[in-house]
Amino acid sequence: MAHSQGKYADFEGLREQATALRRAGLSRRQIRDRLHVDNNDILNRLLEGEPPPEWTKRPNAKDDLRDRARELRLQGWTYDQIQVELGCSKSSISLWVRDLPKPERKRTREEASAIARRGWEATLSKRERERQQTKQAAATAIGDLSERELLIAGVALYWAEGTKDKPHARRERVIFVNSDPNMIRLFLAWLDLVEVERDRIRYHVMIHESADVESAEAFWADLVQADRSTFGKTALKRHNPKTVRKNTGENYRGCLALTVRQSSDLYRRIEGWWYGIVGAALTTDLENRT
Numbered sequence: 001m002a003h004s005q006g007k008y009a010d011f012e013g014l015r016e017q018a019t020a021l022r023r024a025g026l027s028r029r030q031i032r033d034r035l036h037v038d039n040n041d042i043l044n045r046l047l048e049g050e051p052p053p054e055w056t057k058r059p060n061a062k063d064d065l066r067d068r069a070r071e072l073r074l075q076g077w078t079y080d081q082i083q084v085e086l087g088c089s090k091s092s093i094s095l096w097v098r099d100l101p102k103p104e105r106k107r108t109r110e111e112a113s114a115i116a117r118r119g120w121e122a123t124l125s126k127r128e129r130e131r132q133q134t135k136q137a138a139a140t141a142i143g144d145l146s147e148r149e150l151l152i153a154g155v156a157l158y159w160a161e162g163t164k165d166k167p168h169a170r171r172e173r174v175i176f177v178n179s180d181p182n183m184i185r186l187f188l189a190w191l192d193l194v195e196v197e198r199d200r201i202r203y204h205v206m207i208h209e210s211a212d213v214e215s216a217e218a219f220w221a222d223l224v225q226a227d228r229s230t231f232g233k234t235a236l237k238r239h240n241p242k243t244v245r246k247n248t249g250e251n252y253r254g255c256l257a258l259t260v261r262q263s264s265d266l267y268r269r270i271e272g273w274w275y276g277i278v279g280a281a282l283t284t285d286l287e288n289r290t
Contacts, residue, residue: 011046018046025053066096076103147193154190155273157183165267174263174270177206179255181223187258188224194269200261204232207254210239216253224256 014035021031028043037043065086072082079090086093145153161183163175176187191201203224207216213234221228235257260266 015046018043019050022047022050022053027053065092069093069096070100073097073100073103078103150190150193151273152277154187154193155270155277157187157190158270159274162270165271172264172267174260174267175257177255177257179253184220184223184256184258191260194266196260196263196266198226200263202232202259202261203230204257204259205234205254206257207234207236208239208252209236211252211254212250219253220256224258 014037017035018031018037021034026034028047031047032038032043035046037046065088069082069086069088069092072085073093077085079093082088082093082097083090158174158176161176161178163171163173163177165172176184178184178187188201201224203220203226205213205217205220207213213236217228217231217234221231
């Protein structure tokens with residue numbers, strides 16, 4: 001079936017071959033490759049009047065979408081509803097149905113807003129359930145703490161939140177300050193683990209002067225199970241009227257400072273434990289962790 005290079009001298013004979021191949025169900029590409037016709041103009045002339053086989057025709061999916069969109073619009077559907085149903089863009093929907101009458105509004109704006117609010121509230125409620133389920137599952141996964149695990153947790157907690165010694169200011173004393181009651185509980189449990197007697201601990205409250213100071217003192221005394229008379233003088237922070245405070249309300253109780261007396265040796269051990277943790281973590285084969 002080859003023809004002379006660059007020439008189509010026997011055009012009618014070539015056309016008969018192309019027509020026969022087309023009627024046998026070949027595509028343009030297959031006919032071009034079979035007859036070695038690289039010129040599209042010549043190929044068009046060879047196949048002139050011969051319809052393409054059915055298998056080469058691509059269905060126009062948008063015709064079906066357009067018809068369905070118009071049908072739904074006539075039923076009163078909104079663009080949003082049609083988009084969700086058909087999965088096409090709003091711009092396409094608008095183009096297809098713009099000649100159709102707008103559906104009659106079935107709800108007032110207030111009713112529509114109320115429905116939207118209920119939908120959003122349901123979404124928020126679902127998110128909150130998922131949030132609480134995740135937290136509960138994570139809390140359950142911890143299980144019981146060994147003494148070693150509590151030791152490590154307490155050291156990391158202190159090094160993050162406690163007072164540290166500085167080369168330019170030697171303060172080898174264990175002082176822990178926090179506003180989170182659970183942080184205080186955990187640190188006290190850790191002090192029990194390292195055998196610090198409670199009578200070596202001194203407490204004092206740090207709080208804004210505009211807060212309920214007496215209530216805060218009572219709260220912290222109850223939390224640490226200590227008599228209020230054993231608390232040091234409460235440190236009051238002056239209130240700046242130009243500052244808008246966020247830490248207000250009945251749940252604001254300031255911070256509690258715990259100072260361990262005669263704690264220079266404990267402080268040195270804490271620092272040693274901390275660098276032991278860091279060294280162990282950094283020498284572990286991190287690449288094998290998942």
